[in-house]
Amino acid sequence: MNPARVLADFRVFSRGYFRNAAALFFSLFFPIILIVLFGFIFSGSSSPVTLYVENYDGTSNASVSFLHALNQTGALTVDVIPVSTGNLSKWLANNSDPVGLVIPKGFAAALATPNESATTSLVLYTNPGDQVSSGVALGVVDGVANQFNLGLVHGKNVVTLENQNVGSTLYKYIDYLVPGLIGFSVLTSPMISMVEISSSYKKEHLFRQLSLTPLTKSEWLLSKVLWFVALAILSAAIMIGFGYGVFHAHFMITAALLPFLLVGPVFFVALGMLSGSVTRTPETAAIVGNVVTFPMMFLSGTFFPVSSFPPGLQAFAHLLPLYYIIDGMNQVMLFGNLGKAVIDLGIITAGSAVVFAAAVIVFQWRGE
Numbered sequence: 001m002n003p004a005r006v007l008a009d010f011r012v013f014s015r016g017y018f019r020n021a022a023a024l025f026f027s028l029f030f031p032i033i034l035i036v037l038f039g040f041i042f043s044g045s046s047s048p049v050t051l052y053v054e055n056y057d058g059t060s061n062a063s064v065s066f067l068h069a070l071n072q073t074g075a076l077t078v079d080v081i082p083v084s085t086g087n088l089s090k091w092l093a094n095n096s097d098p099v100g101l102v103i104p105k106g107f108a109a110a111l112a113t114p115n116e117s118a119t120t121s122l123v124l125y126t127n128p129g130d131q132v133s134s135g136v137a138l139g140v141v142d143g144v145a146n147q148f149n150l151g152l153v154h155g156k157n158v159v160t161l162e163n164q165n166v167g168s169t170l171y172k173y174i175d176y177l178v179p180g181l182i183g184f185s186v187l188t189s190p191m192i193s194m195v196e197i198s199s200s201y202k203k204e205h206l207f208r209q210l211s212l213t214p215l216t217k218s219e220w221l222l223s224k225v226l227w228f229v230a231l232a233i234l235s236a237a238i239m240i241g242f243g244y245g246v247f248h249a250h251f252m253i254t255a256a257l258l259p260f261l262l263v264g265p266v267f268f269v270a271l272g273m274l275s276g277s278v279t280r281t282p283e284t285a286a287i288v289g290n291v292v293t294f295p296m297m298f299l300s301g302t303f304f305p306v307s308s309f310p311p312g313l314q315a316f317a318h319l320l321p322l323y324y325i326i327d328g329m330n331q332v333m334l335f336g337n338l339g340k341a342v343i344d345l346g347i348i349t350a351g352s353a354v355v356f357a358a359a360v361i362v363f364q365w366r367g368e
Contacts, residue, residue, distance in 0.1 A: 001222065005215050009223035017193075017227065031181045031235065032242050049133045051076045051141075052100040054088050060108035067103075069144045076140050089125050093335040098127035099137040111148065111159070121160045127176070175251050178243045179333050180302040183326035185235040186264035190228040191272040191293050197224075198276025198363070199285030211365030218360055221273060228265035236261055256332040256341060263349050264325045270356040271321075277362045296322040301330075324348045 051070065057063040071078045085091050088100045102123040110120035124141050126134030138161075145159040201207050210220065240253065275292055279285040299313065300306070300322035306314055317323050328344030331337040 001216070001219055002214070006219045006223045006226070009215060009220055010226050013223060014227055014230075017231075031185050031239055048075060048077045049099060049136045050097070051078050051137055052088070052092065052097055053078055053080045053103065054083050054085060054100070055080055055103045056083055056105040057103050057107040058105075062108035062111045063103050066107070066144065066148065069147065070140060073140050073144070075136050088123075090335075092125055092127070094337055094340055098133040100125045101137075101141060107159075119160060121162050123162045175243075175334060176330065177303075178239055178251065179329035180326050182232075182236045182239055182261075182329060183264070183300065183322055184297065184302045185239070186232050186261065186325060187268055187293065187296055187322050189231055189235070190224075190265050190268040191275075191289060193228075194224065194269055194272025195276045195285050195289035196282065198273050199279060199282040202276075203282060207365050217363055217365060221269065221356070221360065221363070224273075225266050225269045228269055229262055232261045232265050233258075251333040252336060254332055256338060257329060259345050260325050260328050260332075260348070263345065263352050267321055267348060267352040267355055270352065270359040273359040273363055274355060277359070277364075296320045299323075301326045321348055321351050 053067060055063050055067070067078050067080065070076050081091075088102055092098070092100045102125075104120055104122070107120045107122075122141065122145060124138060126138060142161050145161050148159050201210075236257070240251075243251075271292065272289065275288045276285045279288050297303075299309070299317045300320045301317070302322070306317045306323065309317060324344040324347045328341045328348070331341040331344065
């Protein structure tokens with residue numbers, strides 16, 4: 001592989017890309033428009049919300065009754081996890097679960113001694129990225145707590161509720177949206193461009209002309225990968241800066257974000273090339289590209305939290321490569337969970353190697 005030929009093709013392709021106003025708009029500015037639109041939109045769901053509970057009051061009658069009352073509402077499904085799990089906020093973040101509740105030790109004792117000094121504070125962790133689950137949990141837990149105050153302690157404010165965000169008390173919806181939209185950009189720019197290029201070049205016999213030059217297939221693909229890596233980094237910088245400047249977003253900017261901006265474009269450049277190579281006409285290629293792209297847009301956690309999907313749809317989302325890119329960026333930008341991010345990166349790296357190899361094999365300079 002000759003670096004000089006790769007660089008020469010990179011320069012030619014980048015100049016053509018900058019001259020294409022539509023391509024630049026959808027690569028760099030369309031995600032910003034989406035930040036503005038979806039930053040204030042919250043999705044809905046009627047499914048029961050799973051509430052994970054650490055009960056430090058053991059099996060006291062009061063705490064068991066409280067959990068039973070939550071279950072009886074039909075809006076929540078209570079799942080008690082061992083207190084040995086430790087920090088519930090971190091556990092929820094690591095497992096991508098939206099809501100959890102901590103019942104403190106002494107809960108029953110406070111209810112048994114209903115005076116002004118006997119109070120007990122429940123801690124409810126919610127995820128701003130899943131406003132529906134968070135809103136349901138907050139409303140139900142607060143309502144049941146008020147029932148206990150009214151019925152058991154004659155209206156005294158013994159049971160209080162403290163609401164904190166999963167992972168950090170600073171996070172808000174826009175913080176979870178920005179990594180998703182960076183993933184959206186990593187998907188759409190290379191996929192749409194490469195599907196169109198591979199099909200139109202084949203129709204216009206440009207690949208046949210390229211085959212007469214010293215440039216190899218691998219060098220041609222590598223130059224495209226380098227361009228879309230640069231574009232992904234630029235797009236991420238714009239969206240992060242926009243999130244900070246306009247919405248005062250809070251997330252960590254670390255070097256651990258870069259691997260996802262490197263490997264993601266490799267996967268989708270190769271996938272776009274593969275999709276265009278197996279079709280005969282640009283029209284068919286566009287259909288195949290949309291069939292591949294649109295499910296990943298909406299089912300990988302870009303706009304809607306995967307945790308709010310039905311179980312079957314969640315399982316399907318875990319089969320999509322974009323899910324691991326977005327989840328990995330969430331782990332490094334929001335939760336500092338490098339262990340989970342490494343797993344996500346390993347999955348998408350292995351997938352990139354397979355898809356890139358398949359694209360090189362299927363892609364033919366002189367194919368019909």
